[in-house]
Amino acid sequence: MKPYSILLIFAVYTAVLFAIAWITSRKSDNETYFIGNRQSPWYVVAYGMIGASLSGVTFISIPGDVSTSYFSYMMIVIGYLLGYAVIAQVLLPLYYNLNLTSIYSYLETRFGFFSYKTGAFFFILSRSIGASFRVYLVVNVLQLFVFDAWNIPFVVTVILFMGLIILYSFRGGIKTIVWTDTLQTTFMILAVAVTILLISRDMNLSLGSLISAAAESDYSKMIITDWTHRHHFIKQFLSGAFIAIVMTGLDQDMMQKNLSCRNLRDAKKNIYLMSWSLIPVNLLFLFLGLVLYLYAAANNITIPGSSDDLFPTIALQHLGPLAGIVFFIGLVAAAYSSADGSLTSLTTSFSVDFLGLKKNKLVSEERKIQIRKRVHFVMAVLLISLVMIFRAISDQSVIQKLFTIAGYTYGPLLGLYSFGLFTKFSVKDKWVPLIAVLSPIICWVLSTNSEQWLLGYKFGFELLILNGLITFLGLLLLRNKTSN
Numbered sequence: 001m002k003p004y005s006i007l008l009i010f011a012v013y014t015a016v017l018f019a020i021a022w023i024t025s026r027k028s029d030n031e032t033y034f035i036g037n038r039q040s041p042w043y044v045v046a047y048g049m050i051g052a053s054l055s056g057v058t059f060i061s062i063p064g065d066v067s068t069s070y071f072s073y074m075m076i077v078i079g080y081l082l083g084y085a086v087i088a089q090v091l092l093p094l095y096y097n098l099n100l101t102s103i104y105s106y107l108e109t110r111f112g113f114f115s116y117k118t119g120a121f122f123f124i125l126s127r128s129i130g131a132s133f134r135v136y137l138v139v140n141v142l143q144l145f146v147f148d149a150w151n152i153p154f155v156v157t158v159i160l161f162m163g164l165i166i167l168y169s170f171r172g173g174i175k176t177i178v179w180t181d182t183l184q185t186t187f188m189i190l191a192v193a194v195t196i197l198l199i200s201r202d203m204n205l206s207l208g209s210l211i212s213a214a215a216e217s218d219y220s221k222m223i224i225t226d227w228t229h230r231h232h233f234i235k236q237f238l239s240g241a242f243i244a245i246v247m248t249g250l251d252q253d254m255m256q257k258n259l260s261c262r263n264l265r266d267a268k269k270n271i272y273l274m275s276w277s278l279i280p281v282n283l284l285f286l287f288l289g290l291v292l293y294l295y296a297a298a299n300n301i302t303i304p305g306s307s308d309d310l311f312p313t314i315a316l317q318h319l320g321p322l323a324g325i326v327f328f329i330g331l332v333a334a335a336y337s338s339a340d341g342s343l344t345s346l347t348t349s350f351s352v353d354f355l356g357l358k359k360n361k362l363v364s365e366e367r368k369i370q371i372r373k374r375v376h377f378v379m380a381v382l383l384i385s386l387v388m389i390f391r392a393i394s395d396q397s398v399i400q401k402l403f404t405i406a407g408y409t410y411g412p413l414l415g416l417y418s419f420g421l422f423t424k425f426s427v428k429d430k431w432v433p434l435i436a437v438l439s440p441i442i443c444w445v446l447s448t449n450s451e452q453w454l455l456g457y458k459f460g461f462e463l464l465i466l467n468g469l470i471t472f473l474g475l476l477l478l479r480n481k482t483s484n
Helices: 005-025 030-038 041-063 072-097 105-110 113-145 154-169 174-202 207-216 233-249 251-260 264-298 307-315 321-354 364-395 395-410 410-422 429-453 465-478
Strands: 425-426 477-484
Touching: 005 041, 005 105, 005 154, 005 321, 030 321, 030 364, 041 072, 041 113, 041 251, 041 307, 041 321, 072 233, 072 251, 072 264, 072 410, 105 113, 105 207, 105 233, 105 410, 105 429, 113 154, 113 251, 113 321, 113 364, 113 410, 113 429, 154 174, 154 321, 154 364, 174 207, 174 251, 174 321, 207 264, 207 364, 233 251, 233 410, 233 465, 251 264, 251 364, 264 307, 307 321, 307 429, 321 364, 410 425, 410 429, 410 465, 425 429, 425 465, 429 465
Parallel strands: none
Antiparallel strands: 425 477
């Protein structure tokens, strides 16, 4: 692909996003930005959330990861169904009954000031690191395969990318994101489907023959029964349930879209439709990964040192211009999807949870809008800075550890909400931050030494459950003698 062709594709896709932003942000105010005036159609939210759930990590990493984890990831996706049912039946009614804008406001009502700030802080910490990692992963591929050809510095690419997101999301906020997510979902799925069809044609196999070859491959193994394996099927299923609860139900980014629905009933329909849709969509991504490995073997293509490079290498260097075009569009869609919602939710959380923008009756609406726009810009600068730090580290194993650490911060949220929902105890609020910090540290120590201490046992995603349990037990020790 010629550089000007790639630039044209990028420009056209971005122009469509700006057109959507212009339409959705007319007569916008803070309520539009924060919760879309609660007017989002539930089916649009559900479809867009598929792309938001996938993100750049799924688009790049899941296909390449098939060589080591096979199809065991599907057990996590099946576990999502249980987790999303909990969100629909427990968390959404709570959020709607309290009429929340930031979901962490519940912690103030339930426990007090320090618990509230702790929950919001852990979200901002985790979402900042996680979103920056996803942006880095995708923009790094864009830089490697596209912008390096023009000798454009990486920092310029990142600033350009984040600058565009600032421009199309700073007015409409969540109302704009709900609609742009539908575009991103469409092109991410389309890129995967077209790539599979192109590989099928190039290998002179019908789609049915390709599916049969995939089914016979060792890569298609879905259920791992070795209990010490980090991908054991029961661990994967339970982890999937809790991942859904914390990374959707306790995540401002994802729940802000749900809270933009017209009412609780619509929000529930959105959750159920989205959760069931994730099964065929994730299966499609895993099938693509398997097909990529079959294609590489059939054509003697050297597997890249990093599995994340497998999809871009084959799409951009071996399948022809059409594959390159659809991959690039899917990659751009994944990149935007990874960043725009995160930027909006970070702005919302900081504005509502730390600046008290919703509660302050002494500040005019115009002034609140000005403050929110400044926070939006500052959060974008924060994400750019973190992406550049990842670039400076240039060590994939270190970056993956940072991403894992970001995941640890969801454990205290799980413990806080579980304790709040399933007990009637109040707690010594000022000590809650200490428990929230100690819990991830204990989990990290256990995970690092588990093979030596636990007869070869390797922790997987179930570490999240343990993290939440430790926080829960810590809060139990902090309980007041009298219940609420």
